[in-house]
Amino acid sequence: MAQKLSHRERFHNVFNFMQVDRIPCYFFGSWAETKARWVNEGFKEIVPGTTNWRADAGPQLEGMDPDWELGLWSAYGLVNLAPIGNIEPCALEENEERRILRSTIGEEYVERKDGTSISHTIKYPLKPTRDSWQNFKTFLDDDTNRFPDNIKEKAEEVFKEDRVFAFMGGSLYSWLRNWMGVEEISYLMYDDPDLLEEMVSYITDHFIRLTKPILKYTDFDFVYFFEDCCGANGPLFSPEIYKDIFDKHYKRILKHYKDHGIPLALVDSDGFSEPLIPCWLESGFDLFFPIEVGKWGANPTDLRGKFGEIKMFGAIDKTYIYGPEKDLRQHLESLRPSVMEGGFIPIPDHRIPPEVSYEQMTRYIKVFHEVFNG
16 A cells, blocks of 8 residues: 555546555535535535535535635636626526526526526527627637736645646637537538637637746646537537647647646546547547446446546446445446556546435445445
């Protein structure tokens, strides 16, 4: 058994196929309704006041390693990467169940008042035309209040803690998909691929430009790319389109991060992602997430049989957490050989839904440690 490691040492040892004292226990957050249920069933914060009850991340649970997602989406307050719109946000319509809202970038969307179901966009802020893009990209050009006054001091404070630090370093597909919609960006790939690549290139430049000033003060463990580019039946675009439009820009942005000392790059793809794994490896990605089990039964053994010694984060079917304990244990045991090979940290393959009771989640943590660390 290896000597006791810090959280960061343990994470890197796993992904460098080195010996560890134990396998880290993580998850990928939970629905707001899940958090509310757990509170009703006896959950109390380990550190009072640290849970965002409406956000997806957390909460921190006894027996789990410190949440790797905490601070990810806000870049720890070191930089604001989001487009800065100039439109007055407002509620356009409202009733007892729903409200229609307009954002600062002009998106109009329906939001339910009674839960955390995904909002429904009824008007996208970006049209797949050059004129619309010329207007929209001014939201990326605006650098008003993107950085705090004391970047160095703020970064020093952030990195005092012993936990894994992930940095939201890019979204070359999903940002555009969110701004245009799946249908429009899919047509654009064929109708005007030059315009789409111009957009991808501009967003790449945007991330490089805004992250360069802060990276000299930071010490991130991995860079996280939010792409959500795969569905139940496969990717939302072909490997050929990836190679023609995206590959060169991923290569240059990943070089940017690795040149600044970030050792690992993770792609969050969702869905059945196998056709794109060779493309991601060629571009320079190291780590694949969430390895959704889904209806196709993705599992690490098969993936390594097809793609070699790839590094993975995920692959636990979260539905087993609210099933019988014997089935949960059997599912985790099936992953143990791949975990023991190294390069793989098993975590539930997406947000924990409200079907999972607090007792079932604590049972999951107990069984996890028994299977992987017993």
